[in-house]
Amino acid sequence: MTARWCTGAGATATGDRPRNEDAFLSSGPVHVVADGMGGHLAGAAASSVVVEAFRALTDLSSVQPDDTVLAVARAQEGVERLSERVGGSSGSTLTGAIAVEHDGQPWWMVINVGDSRVYAIEGGSLSQITVDHSYVQRLVDRGDITAEQAEVHPERNIVTRAIGDGIRDFDAWLVPARPGLRLVVASDGLMKALSDARIASIASLAGEVSLAAGRLVDAALDADASDNVTVVVADTLHADTDRSADPYPWRVWGVGRDEDDTTVTGRRREPV
Structure with a gap:
């Protein structure tokens, strides 16, 4: 079911860095981006491990x-x-x-840990779905700084949650x-180089997904991207759903373990 109603493609570039520590996977129902932590050991290996964890989903109907x-x-x-x-x-x-089936209906399950992002684009209008796990986002949430100030804050690169930090929730x-509906999945190198308005303009006008992903990466490089830049663009081609009137019914999911510490289980919280 899922692979038939969506399509996606990705592109990546090193930018002004000695190596590329980003990784992506865009295949079938899976469209993910991982950004290896630059201040940690084996950042490139970590991002590769993350995306490979999703490969088994690409063959599921x-x-x-x-x-x-x-x-x-x-x-x-x-x-x-x-x-x-x-x-x-x-x-x-x-x-x-991830293109999923839930309660017999097709949905995009958008996931996030860290400060990479997923945007939704409809009718040329862009909205950010994910919420950054970052120090400056905490300051914005507390009202200490504005979103515009966060973009130039000297500590904007501090991430407060990551895969591998021992925190199981996401x-x-x-x-x-x-x-x-078009989704843009990107590492923070894109947002450092391009404004949301520029991302929306390029992604809306570029046409098919591979062209859109490539043009976003090229635009970031043209803007002297200081970091690795990785973008995946995924489109909803068609979907039989009776939930099209709902804007974004968000639900938060987490990962826990049974008492014997051997079985991974999911737990769903109430909508937020």
């Missing part, structure tokens, strides 16, 4: 939300094992959109799979 929960758990455990092997701390962000939202 129907992905359930719990499949995504388990994939996040695999990513967390994989990065933790990597840290043990390298004898230090490795980490990565994770963000993306954020997720169920977004109705409305025909014409």
Whole structure:
């Protein structure tokens, strides 16, 4: 079901960095981006481990939300094992959109850990779905600074949550799979280089997904991107759903363990 109503493609570039520590996967129902933590050991290896944790979902004819929960758990455990092997701390962000079936309806399950982002674009208008796990976002939430001030804050690169930091919870939202909905999944290198208005303009006018992803990366490079830049663009082609009138019914999901500490389970909280 899921692979038939969506399509996606990605692009990546090193930018003004010695190596690319980003990774992405855009195949079938899975469209994710991971940004290896630059201040940690094996950042590139960590981001690769994260995206590979989702590869098993690409061959499924129907992905359930719990499949995504388990994939996040695999990513967390994989990065933790990597840290043990390298004898230090490795980490990565994770963000993306998984085409899932829930209550018999098609949805995008948008997931996030860290400060990479997922945007929704409809009718040329852009809205940010994910919420950054960052120090400056905390300041914005408290009302200490504005969103505009956060973009130039000297500590804007401090991430407060990452895959591999031992925290099992992650954020997720169920977004109705409305025909014409375009999602832009990106590492923070894109947002450092381009404004939301510029991202919306390029993504809305570029046409098919591979062209849109490539043009966003090229625009970031033209703007002298100081970081790795990775973008995945995913489109809803068509979807039979009776939830198209709902704006964004968000639900937060998390990952926990049974008492014997061996079985990973999902737990759903109330809508927020």
